[in-house]
Amino acid sequence: MITSGLQDYIELIYNSITENKELKAIDIANKFNISRSSVSEALIRLSDLDLILYEGRKGIKITEKGIVEAKRIIKKHEVLCDFFHKILNADFEIASKNACKIEHVIDEELIEKISNFTEFCITNNINNNKKG
């Protein structure tokens, strides 16, 4: 199983590629506040898992398998973030930060339910108006 750290990295790689932004190892290091050498190791692990193609300075490419994995994680992130922000009215920062952590541990099954429920709440204008 892919660890939560690797999930974070593949997520960033996918997002950068879809936005046509060149992503370098050092960008990952800066984003997650980890050392260049840790990124180096992580990219090798992602390559070993066939999630990316990595050739040092020549750049980072994502594989089909990597895209599937990234989308899976990003979907979880979005569903959680939307629910926290739009339905619970949490600050976007809080919503996103918590989604980042929960996305690594929650089951798809529950994500589906949250997704449906968020939609239901939006169509029926249900949300958490209390300050708490």
Next chain:
Amino acid sequence: MITSGLQDYIELIYNSITENKELKAIDIANKFNISRSSVSEALIRLSDLDLILYEGRKGIKITEKGIVEAKRIIKKHEVLCDFFHKILNADFEIASKNACKIEHVIDEELIEKISNFTEFCITNNINNNKKG
């Protein structure tokens, strides 16, 4: 910061004590499928953190600080479990299993919002009736 493993153990210790069940190190080992020696180490760490009083076979006692910590975690568990089970209509098993993982990473702030929202949904009879 207390790690998620230690959180699991203090949670079990607290629950056993409040149910007047004698809890031994080996029970923790069995519950979480870890070795006796790992439990031994974990109990020393919990002692070092002043969360429990541990004297080998004489038993495990929880401190005031340990009670506060345990309650904090158990509250998160219950809030999440209730929301997943009662509002999203997830199986209790799934609800509980996911709560066990999420309780270690979610902010109190969001727990408060989920708690209020669950209450709101119950009083207004709102829940996820879709199968998905």
Next chain:
DNA sequence: TAATCATGTTAGGTGAACCTTACTAAATTT
């Protein structure tokens, strides 16, 4: 083009949370 700077790699190390194996001591059974 030579020096400098940016980026990536390598080697070796840390702490956390596990593990196994062997041992010790307490409790139970015979």
Next chain:
DNA sequence: AAATTTAGTAAGGTTCACCTAACATGATTA
């Protein structure tokens, strides 16, 4: 009471995801 079983400890090992320091190489600039 002796033998056996159960519970806990100690020593030493593994893996993971990080780290730093030193080094190598590619890119930029004086």
